Amino acid sequence: MRGAAAALISLAALSGMVLLLMRESTRLWQLAAAGALAGVVVGAFHSDRRGASVGVAVGCVLGLAAPFLYAPFWLVFTLPPHPDCDL
Structure with a gap:
């Protein structure tokens, strides 16, 4: 039961970090603080x-690693589609 609750808290923290990464005014210390708080x-x-x-x-x-982990998703969802492959 503790493991399931810890997993739910981790998912909530992960979604909060993704929301922080979507904002342009987010600083790196905010991501580290959110990660530390979730870790505690x-x-x-x-x-x-x-x-x-x-x-x-x-x-x-x-x-601290969150921006690097988020970078592939950012590239996939923000780059325009290729005109030859557009359906």
């Missing part, structure tokens, strides 16, 4: 204090 909540919920400390580190790293 998920880690504390799943494994108490030790999990929270690990969750902060993992959340910060994922928050």
